[in-house]
Amino acid sequence: MFWDLYQHSQIRSNSQHADKALRAAERTAKQTESMHEKLESKIESLALTCQAMFEMLEARGGFTKEMLAEKMEEIDLRDGKLDGRMSPAKKSCVRCGRRTLKTRSNCLYCGGDCEPE
Ligand SMILES: [Zn+2]
Known part of the structure; x- marks a missing residue:
């Protein structure tokens, strides 16, 4: 019982x-x-x-898709990686570990504090 x-x-x-x-x-x-x-x-x-x-x-006039592609590649390579994206500096979230833009004061996903990498 x-x-x-x-x-x-x-x-x-x-x-x-x-x-x-x-x-x-x-x-x-x-x-x-x-x-x-x-x-x-x-x-x-x-x-x-x-x-x-x-x-x-x-x-x-004077601008072509090829020129655009060339400029995109040049900008893409500024971070050392040709990956089809710009990779600005990031920070890691203390709470969930995800990476978020350096310009954010807190995590995009959980709102936690972020530390620079
Ligand atoms: Zn987070």
């Missing part, structure tokens, strides 16, 4: 912990989805800006 009460108490406690963890996971998923949508929106806006800038330069 006493053992049964103890077991029920443990089951209830574990169930509450599981519910709490589930709610925390749902909150994190919503935050991640929101961040994803914001980033996607920024990327689309940047792509539109780049396209408009290139078309304006191309229309003025």
Whole structure:
């Protein structure tokens, strides 16, 4: 009898912990989805800006897609790696370990403090 009460108490406690963890996971998923949508929106806006800038330069004459590709490669190589991206200095998050831009004061993913690499 006493053992049964103890077991029920443990089951209830574990169930509450599981519910709490589930709610925390749902909150994190919503935050991640929101961040994803914001980033996607920024990327689309940047792509539109780049396209408009290139078309304006191309229309003025003297600029070609090959010149653009050459300049992109030159900029890409400034960090020593030809990887199709610019790699500005980054910091590591103390809490989750992810890397984030040096210009951010806290982690993009969890909000934790970041230390320069
Ligand atoms: Zn973090």
